[in-house]
Amino acid sequence: MEQLLGPWPLRFSRLPMFPLFDLAHYTASVLSLREQRGAVEVSYQSPIACWFSAMLYCFGGSILSSLMMGEPPVAFLANTTSVLLASLVWYLIFYSPHDLAYCCSAFLPIRLMVAGMKEVTRTWKITGGIAHAHSHYKNAWLVMIAVGWARGAGGGLISNFEQLVRGVWKPETNELLKMSYPVKISLIGSVLFTMQHASYLPIEKHNLMFFYTIFLVVTKVAMMLTLCSTSPFAPLERTLAYILFGWQPADSRGKSEAKVPHNGASSADRTIGGETSDSSRKRHSKKTE
Amino acid sequence: MEQLLGPWPLRFSRLPMFPLFDLAHYTASVLSLREQRGAVEVSYQSPIACWFSAMLYCFGGSILSSLMMGEPPVAFLANTTSVLLASLVWYLIFYSPHDLAYCCSAFLPIRLMVAGMKEVTRTWKITGGIAHAHSHYKNAWLVMIAVGWARGAGGGLISNFEQLVRGVWKPETNELLKMSYPVKISLIGSVLFTMQHASYLPIEKHNLMFFYTIFLVVTKVAMMLTLCSTSPFAPLERTLAYILFGWQPADSRGKSEAKVPHNGASSADRTIGGETSDSSRKRHSKKTE
Amino acid sequence: MEQLLGPWPLRFSRLPMFPLFDLAHYTASVLSLREQRGAVEVSYQSPIACWFSAMLYCFGGSILSSLMMGEPPVAFLANTTSVLLASLVWYLIFYSPHDLAYCCSAFLPIRLMVAGMKEVTRTWKITGGIAHAHSHYKNAWLVMIAVGWARGAGGGLISNFEQLVRGVWKPETNELLKMSYPVKISLIGSVLFTMQHASYLPIEKHNLMFFYTIFLVVTKVAMMLTLCSTSPFAPLERTLAYILFGWQPADSRGKSEAKVPHNGASSADRTIGGETSDSSRKRHSKKTE
Numbered sequence: 001m002e003q004l005l006g007p008w009p010l011r012f013s014r015l016p017m018f019p020l021f022d023l024a025h026y027t028a029s030v031l032s033l034r035e036q037r038g039a040v041e042v043s044y045q046s047p048i049a050c051w052f053s054a055m056l057y058c059f060g061g062s063i064l065s066s067l068m069m070g071e072p073p074v075a076f077l078a079n080t081t082s083v084l085l086a087s088l089v090w091y092l093i094f095y096s097p098h099d100l101a102y103c104c105s106a107f108l109p110i111r112l113m114v115a116g117m118k119e120v121t122r123t124w125k126i127t128g129g130i131a132h133a134h135s136h137y138k139n140a141w142l143v144m145i146a147v148g149w150a151r152g153a154g155g156g157l158i159s160n161f162e163q164l165v166r167g168v169w170k171p172e173t174n175e176l177l178k179m180s181y182p183v184k185i186s187l188i189g190s191v192l193f194t195m196q197h198a199s200y201l202p203i204e205k206h207n208l209m210f211f212y213t214i215f216l217v218v219t220k221v222a223m224m225l226t227l228c229s230t231s232p233f234a235p236l237e238r239t240l241a242y243i244l245f246g247w248q249p250a251d252s253r254g255k256s257e258a259k260v261p262h263n264g265a266s267s268a269d270r271t272i273g274g275e276t277s278d279s280s281r282k283r284h285s286k287k288t289e
Numbered sequence: 290m291e292q293l294l295g296p297w298p299l300r301f302s303r304l305p306m307f308p309l310f311d312l313a314h315y316t317a318s319v320l321s322l323r324e325q326r327g328a329v330e331v332s333y334q335s336p337i338a339c340w341f342s343a344m345l346y347c348f349g350g351s352i353l354s355s356l357m358m359g360e361p362p363v364a365f366l367a368n369t370t371s372v373l374l375a376s377l378v379w380y381l382i383f384y385s386p387h388d389l390a391y392c393c394s395a396f397l398p399i400r401l402m403v404a405g406m407k408e409v410t411r412t413w414k415i416t417g418g419i420a421h422a423h424s425h426y427k428n429a430w431l432v433m434i435a436v437g438w439a440r441g442a443g444g445g446l447i448s449n450f451e452q453l454v455r456g457v458w459k460p461e462t463n464e465l466l467k468m469s470y471p472v473k474i475s476l477i478g479s480v481l482f483t484m485q486h487a488s489y490l491p492i493e494k495h496n497l498m499f500f501y502t503i504f505l506v507v508t509k510v511a512m513m514l515t516l517c518s519t520s521p522f523a524p525l526e527r528t529l530a531y532i533l534f535g536w537q538p539a540d541s542r543g544k545s546e547a548k549v550p551h552n553g554a555s556s557a558d559r560t561i562g563g564e565t566s567d568s569s570r571k572r573h574s575k576k577t578e
Numbered sequence: 579m580e581q582l583l584g585p586w587p588l589r590f591s592r593l594p595m596f597p598l599f600d601l602a603h604y605t606a607s608v609l610s611l612r613e614q615r616g617a618v619e620v621s622y623q624s625p626i627a628c629w630f631s632a633m634l635y636c637f638g639g640s641i642l643s644s645l646m647m648g649e650p651p652v653a654f655l656a657n658t659t660s661v662l663l664a665s666l667v668w669y670l671i672f673y674s675p676h677d678l679a680y681c682c683s684a685f686l687p688i689r690l691m692v693a694g695m696k697e698v699t700r701t702w703k704i705t706g707g708i709a710h711a712h713s714h715y716k717n718a719w720l721v722m723i724a725v726g727w728a729r730g731a732g733g734g735l736i737s738n739f740e741q742l743v744r745g746v747w748k749p750e751t752n753e754l755l756k757m758s759y760p761v762k763i764s765l766i767g768s769v770l771f772t773m774q775h776a777s778y779l780p781i782e783k784h785n786l787m788f789f790y791t792i793f794l795v796v797t798k799v800a801m802m803l804t805l806c807s808t809s810p811f812a813p814l815e816r817t818l819a820y821i822l823f824g825w826q827p828a829d830s831r832g833k834s835e836a837k838v839p840h841n842g843a844s845s846a847d848r849t850i851g852g853e854t855s856d857s858s859r860k861r862h863s864k865k866t867e
Contacts, residue, residue: 042755047823049754070361072648074725078718095823140367147363160453164738169749171458176338177331245336245384359650429656436652449742460747465627466620534625534673 005210012213013206017124022082024117026089027105029057029155031114034093034102042166043094049165054090055083056162061154065129065147069136112221119216122182123209126152126189130197144194145187152186181223181231185216188233294499301502302495306413311371313406315378316394318346318444320403323382323391331455332383338454343379344372345451350443354418354436358425401510408505411471412498415441415478419486433483434476441475470512470520474505477522583788590791591784595702600660602695604667605683607635607733609692612671612680620744621672627743632668633661634740639732643707643725647714690799697794700760701787704730704767708775722772723765730764759801759809763794766811 015021033039033054043050056063059076066073077083092101104110129151133144150157156175163170175183189212195201196208219232231237304310322328322343332339345352348365355362366372381390393399418440422433439446445464452459464472478501484490485497508521520526593599611617611632621628634641637654644651655661670679682688707729711722728735734753741748753761767790773779774786797810809815 044823046755046757047819048757049752052754066648068361068363070355070359070364070648072646072714074646074721075648075715077720077724078715080718080720083720097824136361137364137367140369142366142369142372143363146366164749165752165754167750167752167755169458169747171453172456174338174454174456176341176454177335177456179335179337241336245333246386357650357652359644359648425650426653426656429658431655431658431661432652435655458747460742461745463627463743463745465630465743466624466745468624468626530625534622535675 005207009204009206009210013209015120017121018082019085021117021121021124023085023089024114025121026058026086027093027114028118030054030086030090030093031102031105031111033057036163036166038166038168040094049167050094051087051090053162053165055086056158056165057155058086059083059154060156060158060162061125061129061151064154064158065132065151068147068150069132112224115220115224116217119220120213122152122186122216123189123213125154126186127193127205127209130190130193134197139198141194141198144197145190148190148193149187152190153183156180156183181219181229184231184233185219189216294496298493298495298499302498304409306410307371308374310406310410310413312374312378313403314410315347315375316382317403317407319343319375319379319382320391320394320400322346325452325455327455327457329383338456339383340376340379342451342454344375345447345454346444347375347379348372348443349445349447349451350414350418350440353443353447354421354440357436357439358421401513404509404513405506408509409502411441411475411505412478412502414443415475416482416494416498419479419482423486428487430483430487433486434479437479437482438476441479442472445469445472445475470508470518473520473522474508478505583785587782587784587788591787593698595699596660597663599695599699599702601663601667602692603699604636604664605671606692606696608632608664608668608671609680609683609689611635614741614744616744616746618672627745628672629665629668631740631743633664634736634743635733636664636668637661637732638734638736638740639703639707639729642732642736643710643729646725646728647710690802693798693802694795697798698791700730700764700794701767701791703732704764705771705783705787708768708771712775717776719772719776722775723768726768726771727765730768731761734758734761759797759807762809762811763797767794 034043039050039053042053055076059082062076063073066075093105094102096102105114126148129148130144132151133140133147137143153175155162160170160174179187192201192208192212193205196203196205201208223229323332328339328342331342344365348371351365352362355364382394383391385391394403415437418437419433421440422429422436426432442464444451449459449463468476481490481497481501482494485492485494490497512518612621617628617631620631633654637660640654641651644653671683672680674680683692704726707726708722710729711718711725715721731753733740738748738752757765770779770786770790771783774781774783779786801807
């Protein structure tokens, strides 16, 4: 493999993230914040809440991993340049006249490039998190996986609290109950890099970084182009779950799922008359997509 | 007393918790998680959320006390053996074929033994927490009580956030508003051991551990056998509360309790018919007092 | 200016906060807790939850800034004298016979004095927070502003979680979405003192402390006497917001505000008639983008 690819993986693994890739990460993050329901209203009502929300999107992984390691979660603010860059992106995307910046960055080719570059930063974050955890806990591979995952998936894992900043509270779901694809792939990446770090994988780090990043970018771009949001691991997951957890077949699972959100306050209100069957049918169809 | 009991308390205080007592603690914790409403559905829908929930049940005290002491809350993951043991218990209790492991451990005699052994670990956790707090803050007895309590009652005190992992949110109650018996007895134990540590109690540490543990185990087993959940301290509490806080008699207290959960979101739905004007009038008059 | 005021600002800046000003801060904090809806009921139902809530009101700034700096949030408990003083104030205001202590401290002249003295402690807290942040992160002015703000506004910024202790949960609002005047003025103070610290302001520290405190006290007392709660910065804010964020005029802003709280739990109840299908269709199309 070394002969086939030449020095590319090694050179790739030395790519500096600042400023171009970081910029892409901030742009993609703020874009996805802006497309949350209600975010634009919040940006006019309270720019500070909106800015804080944007920072949680951009630096969520760093904040979460700091909290997990008992370090100051405000440490990211000490890197003034990054924060100012992210704030500039936030300002342009939310407040530029005639939504110029937003329309530009939402233009498909630019969006694809930005999303691809953001995925590159994910690899760097995961390996950074693992190295950081390793420097504190020697050979504690569970800590390494957890911190690598937190830093790679960051914004997603704390989404409940990020929403709370904007006055939105959805306790009935979170990224652990219903993992999104980026959170899932970050977990897999974190496991892979931790195994590589512990020398369980017969591959060098720069090669793994190269292949993992290419996989990330390709699947991300493919999912954006095909408008499909099902994880490419779905069949693998289903088999694994069947072996490990003896999952019931899909229809009985659907039944048990419908009973899940035992949220004291609201579950009773939602199921009214014929609506239940209808909405659950929709949910099913969404899942089987 | 020393003559009466001989070397037993001292020997008892040197009992190693790992692996038998820890195993019992994990079993009792995962059993009580499994018996939460909706937990089984979550275990099929998202094994990761279920596993995380189980870890919060098993290591909640350690996580909470780490957070309180500004230490890495992921530190418990560094003890790989314990985490693997707890995960094994979680796996067996939730996913074993025909619920074999669950039915076995829910068999009353086994359950009693497991519950009794879990109570033994509580003593060790409280004294461990107090010693840890003391090593950071000399003679800060409030910190010692708080950390000892957090480690002893752990899972209970963070139950709101543990539930959130499973998509359940019950803001109208928490362990501070309505203390369960284990949380209460942990607080009392933490106060006692802190007083012993500061030499305010004329008793040696191993004797106090011995008697406190016996009290814990006996009351726990008695409460399980009689299916009674009222705390043995209820009369004492009532008297103390009457002296300290001038509590109203039980019936008027019951009335005020019913009015408590002023949860913004749902309070409007609860007031039906003529009740609204009545309760709001009362509230107004209370404010103008 | 130095000649005009003589040695007063310098002497003022050396005022010790303990015990008189701290006492006033605890009194004002516990008073404002007691006037929260439902607080009195909680005080009878669960004195511990009430006490914990009162501590969050009194030491909220210290707890929040400790969390932000990765330090033990229980550190405030190590200062036993302060905690006992705050607990005494809490006990008297909630449980004194015939509400004597509450009625006394709610008497307008006393209340004005207490509120004025509480504002003095705010200046000390902000400068303390900034100095503390500076000792950890040299010249990271964003960290200094954040920690100074957190310590100055403390109780307010964590109000959502303070309410949760009392069983109240209002996710649709928080101090970032709708800043109260004390939170706003703390932020401004934190920015000013950070600029002074970085020598961007041509004024000495004790002079700035003097003028800022006088401004705090005068506006606070004036707002209490005129029962007016609009910030004196409102016109400035509106102009600044118009320049920076191109805000719409007030009426269209009012409209967008009404649409903000997209709280998952209650959104279903709000969608009436044909609106549901429409908005859900939009949401679907957004997801498939």
